[in-house]
Structures are given as C-alpha cells and as structure tokens.
Amino acid sequence: MDGCGESSRYREIVLLVEDDPADQELTRIAFGNSSIATDLRVVMDGEEALDYLLHRGAYAPPNAPPRPSLVITDLIMPRMSGFDVLRQVRGHAELRLTPVLVFTTSTSEDDIARCYTLGANSYVAKPVGLDQYIAAILATLEFWIETATLPPVRQ
Numbered sequence: 001m002d003g004c005g006e007s008s009r010y011r012e013i014v015l016l017v018e019d020d021p022a023d024q025e026l027t028r029i030a031f032g033n034s035s036i037a038t039d040l041r042v043v044m045d046g047e048e049a050l051d052y053l054l055h056r057g058a059y060a061p062p063n064a065p066p067r068p069s070l071v072i073t074d075l076i077m078p079r080m081s082g083f084d085v086l087r088q089v090r091g092h093a094e095l096r097l098t099p100v101l102v103f104t105t106s107t108s109e110d111d112i113a114r115c116y117t118l119g120a121n122s123y124v125a126k127p128v129g130l131d132q133y134i135a136a137i138l139a140t141l142e143f144w145i146e147t148a149t150l151p152p153v154r155q
Contacts, residue, residue, distance in 0.1 A: 012145050013066055013153075016042045017049040017073035017085060018103075026130065027072075030137035036145050041068065046080025049073065050088055053095055068098065069150050072140070075104040075111060086118040097151040101140060 014031075018024050024042050031040045043049045049071070051057040055064040071089065075082035082102055089095045099121040104111070107125045115123050124140060127133050144150070 011037045011039050012070065012150070013039045013041060013068040014141075014145075015049065015052060015068040015071045016040060017046060017071065017077070017082065018042065019044050019074065019077040023074070023126070023133075026133050027137055030134040031141070033134065034138055034141055036141050038141065038145060041065065045077040046073070046082060046085040046088075048079075049085050050080070053089065053098075054092065067095075067153050069153055070144050071098055071100045072103050073100060075102060075106055075115070083114060083118060086115060086120055090119040094154045098153075099144060099148075099150060101144065103137075103140070 016024065016027055018027065028040060028042075031038060041052070043052050052059045052065060053067060053071075055061060059065055071085070073082040073085050082104065086100055086102075089098060089100055100119065101122040101124065102115045102120045103124050103126060105126050106112075112123050122140070122144075124136055127136050
C-alpha cells in the first residue's frame with residue numbers, strides 16, 4: 001500500500017485536559033470541523049488526566065480507556081496544574097514519550113520556559129477570538145496528527 005489515505009482510516013486519540021467548558025466546546029467544534037480522523041477525549045483537570053493516563057479510579061480496568069497519542073493541556077486548573085501533569089507524565093516510563101502540548105492563556109516567559117524545562121513538546125498561547133482559537137487548534141492538529149510522526153502508544 002502506498003500510504004495514501006491511510007491516515008483518514010486511522011483514528012488517533014487526543015486527550016484534552018481543560019477545566020473551562022467554553023474552551024472544551026471550542027476545541028470540540030475545531031475537531032468537528034477537521035477532516036483529520038481523531039477521537040477527542042476530555043478531562044476536567046490534571047488529576048483526572050493522570051487517572052485516565054494511568055488507568056486509575058474511574059478509568060481502572062475493566063473501564064481502562066486506550067491511551068492517547070497526544071495530550072493537550074491547559075496550565076491553570078483545579079486540583080492539579082498542567083505543570084504537574086507534565087512532571088508526572090515525564091516521570092512514568094509508559095507515558096514518557098507521549099507528546100504533551102500546552103494550550104493556555106498564559107504568555108508569561110517564565111511559564112513558557114518552565115513548560116519546556118518540564119518536557120512540553122509545544123506551547124501555544126490561546127488566541128482570544130473564536131476564529132483564531134479554532135484555527136490554532138486546527139493547525140496544531142494538522143501538524144501533530146498529519147505531519148509529525150508520533151511515538152508508538154504504550155498501553
């Protein structure tokens with residue numbers, strides 16, 4: 001097979017870690033407007049993200065979901081921040097290679113540097129306008145799902 005069209009059949013799982021319902025909905029709209037075959041999963045904070053990723057609590061077997069190919073996280077959230085998500089993901093052998101993208105309102109140079117130091121693969125400041133927000137999500141999706149070669153997912 002020449003690989004043409006193969007990505008349209010393959011469905012990558014993307015985990016969105018976002019506590020703001022409006023941002024969750026905008027991200028769902030962006031994914032819905034995309035022709036890229038993805039399965040968006042949404043959790044409300046860093047603690048729930050780690051439960052999902054490590055198959056704990058409500059996500060423990062037999063309810064264990066498949067691990068995502070990509071994690072998109074906000075920074076400032078209740079219970080556990082995006083900084084802590086990055087630290088924890090990079091500290092677990094089975095998750096270490098999972099790309100983690102920070103998608104946040106912060107444009108602080110300190111936050112940007114801290115995220116990259118903790119192992120973020122990308123840092124995107126959330127645009128303010130609806131069209132710009134959706135365009136940023138679509139560009140991120142296109143690069144990470146269609147262009148980049150992702151590491152294998154370890155279940």
